[in-house]
Amino acid sequence: MEIVETGIEGLDKLIGGGIIKGRTYLVAGETGTGKTIFALNYLLHGASKGEGGVYLLVDEEYESFIEGAQAFGWDLQPLIEQGLLSIVTLLPDFVEKVRNKPVETIVDSIVDNLREEVYRINASRLVIDPIAPLVVGEESIVKMREYVRSLLVNIERKIRTTTLVTSEVPTGTVQLSRFGVEEFLATGVLVLSLRNIGGRYSRTIWIRKMRWRPADPSVYEFDIVPGKGIVVKSDKRLA
Numbered sequence: 001m002e003i004v005e006t007g008i009e010g011l012d013k014l015i016g017g018g019i020i021k022g023r024t025y026l027v028a029g030e031t032g033t034g035k036t037i038f039a040l041n042y043l044l045h046g047a048s049k050g051e052g053g054v055y056l057l058v059d060e061e062y063e064s065f066i067e068g069a070q071a072f073g074w075d076l077q078p079l080i081e082q083g084l085l086s087i088v089t090l091l092p093d094f095v096e097k098v099r100n101k102p103v104e105t106i107v108d109s110i111v112d113n114l115r116e117e118v119y120r121i122n123a124s125r126l127v128i129d130p131i132a133p134l135v136v137g138e139e140s141i142v143k144m145r146e147y148v149r150s151l152l153v154n155i156e157r158k159i160r161t162t163t164l165v166t167s168e169v170p171t172g173t174v175q176l177s178r179f180g181v182e183e184f185l186a187t188g189v190l191v192l193s194l195r196n197i198g199g200r201y202s203r204t205i206w207i208r209k210m211r212w213r214p215a216d217p218s219v220y221e222f223d224i225v226p227g228k229g230i231v232v233k234s235d236k237r238l239a
């Protein structure tokens with residue numbers, strides 16, 4: 001089993017050095033909990049070691065994403081130019097085009113496009129952030145689950161990157177994922193939250209599931225540090 005460092009400060013040592021190569025991991029949490037920064041941090045660590053990364057940007061415009069990262073202290077442009085990072089956006093008419101198409105057709109189209117980009121820059125890391133709005137429309141929850149399942153299975157089969165998928169959990173719920181299937185399909189699940197501890201809000205990361213890794217389910221505090229990313233306080237185990 002080959003292990004891939006996430007590069008998230010403080011995290012790898014809590015999960016036996018990293019995550020399993022070629023598998024898919026879920027980063028879940030309410031809005032504003034740090035999922036996007038986590039996912040980008042993962043790709044930037046890869047890039048710093050010469051491993052290419054592809055980021056499927058789903059719910060933001062390309063320019064605003066690049067500007068936001070810049071404001072955070074991350075200059076993505078040089079990495080993009082060096083072919084170490086690729087930010088992929090869905091074409092504006094994608095959702096319209098795939099509406100009412102069978103799930104397999106939608107998934108094939110996404111997977112083919114991602115695979116092409118992964119091959120182009122020889123990427124070994126992939127992020128889909130978030131998985132949910134790829135399937136807006138009036139589809140039933142059954143169809144959405146089928147879609148999520150098929151997408152995750154086909155990424156592992158056909159693209160073979162080590163992949164992080166984020167899932168936005170509705171605020172105020174205790175769900176682990178948006179559609180209730182991601183957590184079963186993923187090899188590992190990390191849940192990011194904001195918790196009120198003694199009257200002040202702290203960011204926490206819950207190592208909820210890490211299949212085949214020496215990691216206990218536990219909760220730690222973390223910080224979001226501009227220019228650096230996620231810093232897990234591995235000495236601050238809360239539960």
Ligand SMILES: Nc1ncnc2c1ncn2[C@@H]1O[C@H](COP(=O)(O)OP(=O)(O)O)[C@@H](O)[C@H]1O
Pocket residue numbers: 029030031032033034035036037038071072073224226
């Ligand atoms: N430039 C910045 N400086 C400091 N903190 C920032 C900066 N940009 C974002 N953050 C923090 O990161 C949070 C958003 O993280 P993000 O990864 O976008 O969350 P999510 O993807 O879960 O919605 C913000 O609410 C803010 O607290």
Ligand SMILES: [Mg+2]
Pocket residue numbers: 035036037129
């Ligand atoms: Mg986000």
